[in-house]
Amino acid sequence: SFFNNNDQDALAQIVVCSYPTMKVVYECSRVVKLTEPYISGFLAFREVKFLVEIVDYIKTNCPEFLPQVILVDGNGILHHRGFGLACHLGVLTGIPTIGVAKTLLCIDGISHEQVAILQRNYLLGKGEAVDLISPKSNRVYGAIMQTTDQKSDQIMYVSQGHRLSLESCVYIVRNCSIQFRIPEPIRQADLRSRAYIQQMKGKTGDLLPRQITVDGEKVAEMKLASTGGLKDTREKQNGWIVQKVEQEEEENKKKKEE
Numbered sequence: 001s002f003f004n005n006n007d008q009d010a011l012a013q014i015v016v017c018s019y020p021t022m023k024v025v026y027e028c029s030r031v032v033k034l035t036e037p038y039i040s041g042f043l044a045f046r047e048v049k050f051l052v053e054i055v056d057y058i059k060t061n062c063p064e065f066l067p068q069v070i071l072v073d074g075n076g077i078l079h080h081r082g083f084g085l086a087c088h089l090g091v092l093t094g095i096p097t098i099g100v101a102k103t104l105l106c107i108d109g110i111s112h113e114q115v116a117i118l119q120r121n122y123l124l125g126k127g128e129a130v131d132l133i134s135p136k137s138n139r140v141y142g143a144i145m146q147t148t149d150q151k152s153d154q155i156m157y158v159s160q161g162h163r164l165s166l167e168s169c170v171y172i173v174r175n176c177s178i179q180f181r182i183p184e185p186i187r188q189a190d191l192r193s194r195a196y197i198q199q200m201k202g203k204t205g206d207l208l209p210r211q212i213t214v215d216g217e218k219v220a221e222m223k224l225a226s227t228g229g230l231k232d233t234r235e236k237q238n239g240w241i242v243q244k245v246e247q248e249e250e251e252n253k254k255k256k257e258e
Contacts, residue, residue, distance in 0.1 A: 001193040008034050012050040013193040014058070015185055016065050020175050022184040026065035028054055029193060041080045044088035055093045067095065069164070069172060071185050075099040076169075078132070078142040078159035080107050090162020097161030098169045099142070100183055104157055109136035115144055119155060127174045129158070131166070143170050147177035154181050 003009045009031065016026040030053075036046040051072075058066050075084035076099030090097035104115055110132060122130040123146040132142045142159030143166060158173050160166055176183035182190070 001190065001197055003197060007038065010034055011193045011197055012047075012054055013189045013196075014051070014054045014067075014070075015189040015192065016058075016067050017176075017185045017188065019068075022176060022178055024188055026058075026062065027189075027192060028057060029196060030054070043074060044083075044085040048085060048088045048092065051089050052092050055089075055095065070095055070097045070161075071100050071173065071176065071183055072097055072161060073100065073186050073190070075101050075105055075157070076142070076159035076161035078105055078107070078157060080105075084159070084161075086159070086161030096163040098164060098172060099157075099159040099161050100173055100186060101157040101159075102154075102182070107141070108134040108139065110134055110141065115155075118144060119146075119153070123155065125149070127177075129170045129174070132157070132159075140166065142166065145170060145173060145177075147173070147181050147183070148179075156181065156183075 001011045001013070010033075011029055012032050013029040014027065015024055017023060018025050030050070032050045034046055036042075038046060055066075055070075070086075070089060070093075072086035072089055074086055076086035076090075076097065078084065078099060078101070079087070084099055086097045086099035089095075104110070104112060106112070114135065115132070118130050118132070122128060123144065126146055126149045129143045129145040131140050132144055133140050142157060145156045145158055147156050148154070156173065156177075158166075158169050160169055164172075173183050176185060178184050180187055
């Protein structure tokens with residue numbers, strides 16, 4: 001997410017969800033300054049290094065929360081050069097990735113008209129998907145997917161990023177789309193990053209406030225006593241904001257075993 005009226009100061013964010021419950025178990029974010037200009041088709045060169053830094057931080061400090069698959073808010077091979085942001089991130093981190101985009105990137109003859117026909121004929125309900133094939137090269141670039149029960153033009157564009165088949169990408173995105181159009185890991189990352197930005201004063205590298213809310217719920221320094229209560233703690237280290245969410249029942253169980 002970006003600050004208002006500013007295309008350089010941004011918040012790099014990762015949210016880790018359990019599968020298949022889609023409960024947030026970990027999040028990490030940092031204010032960054034983008035030094036490369038925005039050029040269509042070269043988004044990865046502007047943003048990927050900050051995402052790699054977050055993944056490296058998790059590998060070093062919290063390896064138990066390292067994601068097995070990363071859903072990227074951007075394209076994979078559905079790209080002018082067949083190598084979008086999701087591909088870059090996957091290759092640099094070695095983690096399987098999936099490109100999940102909200103808008104169509106028209107390449108190799110693929111058009112909005114073609115997508116409209118596919119959607120009308122094949123996307124008849126939630127979870128339905130159909131391959132997105134170039135009419136020029138006959139190459140499969142990804143799939144379009146209906147992620148909600150409501151019939152609308154708001155579909156998602158899924159493409160392979162790294163080390164996953166298209167079939168696997170579609171399966172994972174389908175199961176990560178619980179209620180809303182946007183798959184839950186990407187949706188949560190967007191919601192939380194926007195909430196952080198609204199409540200911080202904002203200089204590059206500054207830590208964010210210790211208490212924030214998303215959809216009316218406190219997600220920082222939170223402790224619920226009932227029904228397996230979640231404990232939410234924050235750590236400050238090297239300009240990072242780290243939020244770990246752990247089940248207290250698991251902690252109590254370990255204590256009893258000791």
